[in-house]
Amino acid sequence: MTLGNTFGNIFRITTWGESHGPGIGVVVDGCPPRIAVSEKDIQFELNRRRPGQSKITTPRKEADVCRILSGVLNGKTLGTPIAVWVDNFDARSTDYQEIEKAYRPSHADYTTQMKYGIRDAAGGGRSSARETIGRVAAGAIAKNILNGHHIEVIAYVKRVYDIEAEVNVRSVRLRDVEKNIVRCPDPLAAQAMISTIEQMRAEGDSVGGVIEAVVRGVPVGLGSPVFSKLEADLAQGLLSLPASKGFEVGSGFSGTFMRGSEHNDVFEAKKGKISTRTNNSGGIQGGISNGENIVLRVAFKPTATILRSQETVTTKGKKTNLKPRGRHDPCVLPRAVPMVESMIRLVLVDHLLLHRAQTGEE
Secondary structure (H helix, E strand, O other), X not given: OOOOOEEOOOOEEEEEOOOOOOEEEEEEEXXXXXXXXXXXXXXXXXHHHOOOOOOOOOOOOOOOOEEEEEOEEOOEEOOOOEEEEEEOOOOOHHHHHHHHHEOOXXXXXXXXXXXXXXXXXXXXXXXOHHHHHHHHHHHXXXXXXXXXXXXXXXXXXXXXXXXXXXXXXXXXXXXXXXXXXXXXXXXXXXXXXXXXHHHHHHOOOOOOEEEEEEEEOOOOOOOOOHHHOHHHHHHXXXXXXXXXXXXXEOOHHHHHHOOHHHHOOOEEEEOOEEEEOOOOOOOEEOOEEOOOOEEEEEEEOOOOOOOOOEEEXXXXXXXXXXXXXXXXXXXXXXXXXXXXXXXXXXXXXXXXXXXXHHHOOX
């Protein structure tokens, strides 16, 4: 068991820093040597995650410029711990004075205070989505490892509130996802999603939705039976993201409406390669990857901090009304896309290294 700030077995990351502290960072340990890594690679992913990137995200202005402090020499990993740092510049801690005295409904304020007896109210401290900078930076390093194995991870917004996109998981590409600010590859659905998010912002409210991801090129054999099932580790990683509330792989909950004769993925052999005719399993069977595309979905709740008055209680248990200030996303999904991709990559790289250690296969 690891403490709550560390994730992974062989490829291990530890994130640190608070939302309104001096900065945010990550230490990556267990990364193989001689992997090409640059600040430019990391910056590309951080730019997709950063605040203030569009009219439907938080207006907090942070460039999120990364610095690699250790573990990389002349663009190659050394096999030693890699530390990445990002400065915080646009913090406005005075926006959180009311929250120091009262608990935001559905936020981590109350539970954090009860657990530790102290909390950093400014920006939510470690409960802020700003913590995910470290995950995304580490995910960019993992991405370069996966590229060497021809494994591709693509995530996108599948649904916002009641607006659902039509997406072909076999053909969707990064360029399709990045064509609009909501990161939905269905142009018609994207416009409706953007309008809904803008409406929520104008009303001081928020909405949630679903991010879907497809992983192509995964070899057969990643994951282990019982406690190290691939989908179990993916679920742990993805449900650790802020605002995540649900996970499913393949047919997921919709499979409960099917019979076994309908749901079973029939095997067939073509040109010496075994594959499945359908993919209700979502690329994982018995906790082990079967070589098909891994398809999964993550549900995100509406942002807890909304800019309208709500009933709550003070830290002394007295009834009050709270209307938070500050800058918040009316919908977390557009910025959560690179977070989802990063957590998937971190799990896959860890399982690749575990597979190599257990079987000797590359």
